[in-house]
Amino acid sequence: MTSIRLKLIASLLAVLLLAALALGGATYRNALLETQALFDYQLKQMALSLRDQGEIPPGSANAEHDFVVQIWSADGRALYASRAHAAVPTRAVLGFADVEAGGQTWRTYSVATFGRVIQVAQPRQIRERLAADAAWRAVLPLLLLAPLLGLAVWWLVAHALAPLARVSREVRSRDAESLAPLSAEGLPEEVAPLVGSLNALLQRLGAAFDTQRAFVADAAHELRSPLTALKLQVQMLRRAPDEAARAEAVAALAAGVDRATRLVEQLLTLARNEPGSREPARQPLDLGALVRQALADSGTLAVARGSTLELDAQPGVRVRGDSAGLAALARNLADNALRHGPPGTVVKVIVAREGDEAVLSVDDDGPGIPEAERAQAFDRFWRREAAHGGSEAAGGSGLGLAIVRGVVQRHGGTVQLATSPLGGLRVVCRLPALPPSIDEP
Known part of the structure; x- marks a missing residue:
């Protein structure tokens, strides 16, 4: 130094x-x-x-x-x-x-x-x-x-650097929780931009810490309910008077474990797509093929709910991105449409190219989301009671659209909610597309 x-x-x-x-x-x-x-x-x-x-x-x-x-x-x-x-x-x-x-x-x-x-x-x-x-x-x-x-x-430099020494002492005297802006009073013109950048960094750190604290608090609250339910189901299993009651309790316990597992997986996916988290490796991907593979995991849910899941993928739609993140994006869009709609819901997934954008849209004929509530739909843990057996009855966590927004934003794209031609909700994700000839990273 x-x-x-x-x-x-x-x-x-x-x-x-x-x-x-x-x-x-x-x-x-x-x-x-x-x-x-x-x-x-x-x-x-x-x-x-x-x-x-x-x-x-x-x-x-x-x-x-x-x-x-x-x-x-x-x-x-x-x-x-x-x-x-x-x-x-x-x-x-x-x-x-x-x-x-x-x-x-x-x-x-x-x-x-x-x-x-x-x-x-x-x-x-x-x-x-x-x-x-x-x-x-x-x-x-x-x-x-x-x-x-x-x-x-020596004296002139010491006098000129005195404000910087004051800023250094102020920073050194702070604890880890003190993120208030540094005072720029009396700073030379050459040093003021540095302090301004530090204050901007402190502001971003404060916002990130607030978001993290809110996330942890919300996650703890959301995990408390399924864990309490699991505890009750275990007690019911212990008290089951006969084999039929025991089998019913085991099925309920397994369903509770599935819901808790899905909630934890969604929390991890959301954390990986938070701003400031480590950027995963990206590579050229065929978006249609990736979505087709991801929706295979949602097919079981569609069958269980008696719903229809369709995919219309235009060939040659390519993007540069994180395969795991985009797969989670497609999976959450399909799962949201299936879980928040009534049994027998029709869900249609379309992958197409429009100009220099790759477009992934999901339509359903479910109850949809009123326009006044669509801005809140991307908030973490936001839920709305769905008609005919959707929402929490179907195991919703309120994280699906938050994950979708995080993945899309990290890929430099946009996501919008609209009314579907099928009568329910339409989710449209737009991502920067690669030219069809780009095959290598």
Whole structure:
């Protein structure tokens, strides 16, 4: 984990160092150019002055800047040298020239006059040293300011991050049940979006926890009734006076176990399709074939209730989805229509393609649901007394349509309730369809 404060200070010092290096380099270059021009001018003026005077005045050489004067005759014989024993250039090139002598580079200016050659020379390192001194004088104040700037940045960053530290302390001091929004008062513009996102997350978590608590409470309430019934049926079985009464009690107990099992299975299916639960693997599926296989499980219920279950599936209707979830969708639609209608109910399931949508619709000729109550029908554990032996008498749990809505929404589709042409309820589920040529995930 990195520290913003240390990162900013390190970045500032790095920028400061680069600026100092750039300033020093620029200063050195400019100073070197200026000293070159100045000393070249002096070299030339000294040589021309000696040429015009015709004699060598005392102190012609400048000891401060290491100027050296040499004069040769026309045949190359040395006539004068301001430093007789110094390692100085031994040849002259008319005009300006850089000459190597004595392990260093000399800058020279030579002029010919009256059968003589006059040369004024200066070591180049004098110029480079003066340029380096100028660059160092420019950089030194920045280097001296670096610690002060580091402390100033440390304080400024600490002051700027104080609201974030306050938010951190507030979050750290909360318990697991505290999901109230964090205060955004006094936060910098750059930090406010982070706190806003955290508050949105806390709001979603609060809603999810509320939903979970309500779900657990409702589930506990719904399970209490079948478990109590099972307990009573066991007591009746124990008290059965004869074989006929015992057989009747066993049948009632088995039916109660079936109802409790179905309720638990529906609760698990609903939990798997809750928002935020783990997303199952999806693959291309033939919706008609999947629905046909799922409805095989509902055939037994249709026979037991003397009802008719029909399937009209258009071939080649394909979707990308979770096979278990879509099978539960089809099964719950058929079971709802069969259980909430009277014996002899006709249930028709249709799978078709409409444009870029796969449509699964279920029609029945049962009592249906009034339009005013259809919005509530998708709520968990919502029941409505059905006519002619439906609803709880048939073992309804009030979870079927809630499961349908959860599965459809997780597949990016929509579900609607309407009046069926058969006279009962029509449930229409629309899912994104795959092109017929898509065969692989």
